Amino acid sequence: MGECEFIENCPFFNGQLAEKPVEIEKLKEDYCRSNNLHCARYVIAMALGKEKMPSNLYPHEKEVAYNLLAEEG
Numbered sequence: 001m002g003e004c005e006f007i008e009n010c011p012f013f014n015g016q017l018a019e020k021p022v023e024i025e026k027l028k029e030d031y032c033r034s035n036n037l038h039c040a041r042y043v044i045a046m047a048l049g050k051e052k053m054p055s056n057l058y059p060h061e062k063e064v065a066y067n068l069l070a071e072e073g
């Protein structure tokens, strides 16, 4: 799988989201650098388009992503 193709421009990866009490480096390892197919942001970008990505969504917040997909789908 490897690195996510959005890494260079992704607001999460580039530290542009409001901070949350989570281990950001671990999320980057778990999602951005190894398995973007499980990333909530990536899932929304693929299914609905990048413009539908909630501004402050973190990779592990899949429930938010699924709810959004259910609403939009």
Ligand code: SF4
Residues within 6 Å of the ligand: 004, 005, 006, 007, 010, 011, 012, 013, 031, 032, 033, 035, 036, 039, 040, 041, 042, 059
């Ligand atoms: S895996 Fe998700 S958070 Fe990481 S760079 Fe890709 S879209 Fe952004």
